[in-house]
Amino acid sequence: MTGDTPHNLMIRKLGRIFHLCEEERQALQDLPMQVAVVKADHDIVSIGDRPHQCCMVLQGFTCVYKLSYQGRRQIMALHVPGDIPDLQSLHLKVMDVSIASITPCTVGFIQHEDMRRLCDRYPRLTAAFWRETLVDASIFREWLLSVGQRDAYARMAHLLCELLIRLKAVGLVEEGNTFDLPITQSEMADAVGISAVHVSRTFQALRANGLVETEKMKITIPDWDKLKQAGEFDPLYLHLDEGIAA
Amino acid sequence: MTGDTPHNLMIRKLGRIFHLCEEERQALQDLPMQVAVVKADHDIVSIGDRPHQCCMVLQGFTCVYKLSYQGRRQIMALHVPGDIPDLQSLHLKVMDVSIASITPCTVGFIQHEDMRRLCDRYPRLTAAFWRETLVDASIFREWLLSVGQRDAYARMAHLLCELLIRLKAVGLVEEGNTFDLPITQSEMADAVGISAVHVSRTFQALRANGLVETEKMKITIPDWDKLKQAGEFDPLYLHLDEGIAA
DNA sequence: CGGATGTTTGAGACCTATCAACACCAGTGG
């Protein structure tokens, strides 16, 4: 589960895309990473910053968000262990979003300098990291479709589908499609673009229809097919289980 | 303006990020590109495809879109000459969106193979292309903020701001902040996530407030500051005028 | 000139926001 070392988390993730040779594996293993603990609800990087490092989520959940001038928050992505939310900063000097912890987190910082050295030496790793940012972009697009064209019910169902799949991929889902979702309804509201009150009502509808069960911060999906259908969920956009183009 | 060769369009665009050396410039110049003409409203690449080439827009406008199961369309990006809408396909085998012309277009196809050869040889070009995809992602995020948190009026103002800036960057804006926007209100509706009739009404409001003037398919922005304010527009997310991290 | 396409208008319905009150829980500190 999360009893994994930071580097193994990364190696396992990149290794799903194509077979890493021993040298690449070792290079990743040697990548200097500074581990830090972050309290819940704290910015890890802020919009306007010019970071000289990337951060990988090791434990906990983080989100990418932005505020409108009226102070309304849109959460644009949720990140789970193994993700690198600000990989973009490697090539975009100034942050155009903020990244915050939503639970207490441990994160690993990797200096851009080290990252660049790694990429220079191993072009296949460059491609793999590039690909990671492309998958992130694909998820943004799917969220855009959700927020633009689906109603609240479908949006929430869709988000839950996505989280189940992504958490499964990092071994954070228990038997019976149950997983921890330490997220406030108000945060979920900011993610799907509806009000917190309406999240509450929509959750009730989902529960009433037997698509979701909730207990504290634990979610279970009793009927995966029904939830998928309600959320119009097609995992294509997550680009799992396909090799990188040779 | 667009009396430019395909390769110069590309060189000028990448050259804005960092100084291309003569060798890089020549390599780009030598990149094989197959030019094609596309009728309006035709898919150039479709969701589910496994392309072996990228396409660069040379003339006209294209869009990236996706359909919900109810057949509602969300346009996720508009692309103008110089853009490479499906650069992602270089590393993501299967298309998760469709790309269509919205006007008659000429596009240039570049084989992945050639692209990869170029990137292998010139790591700085790899970085530059990677960066292009990151800017695309940043635009997705800003659109997500718009669709999720701003009302119809602000969304449309924001989109017009973005188009003005991006078209200016490729020399497609005339004196007096006037530019061609050969886009149907129904297409604009799909881009900002509201209905076509509401686009009509919102356009009227924008005109009434003196933020926009329209004539045929030509848009002019009489008061840039007011439009920017109405759209909460901050060009940071476009990542213009900043060098790539060295 | 006819027909197709795009835009505008009006009216009513619908989804979702907002506001306020309340219940619940977990800490906290006296």
Next chain:
DNA sequence: CCACTGGTGTTGATAGGTCTCAAACATCCG
């Protein structure tokens, strides 16, 4: 141990932005 507190979730009532449908209107083009 118990009031107190702040954060979270729920509920009800009302308001408001946007949708839908339909029809009229404008524009373009062969």
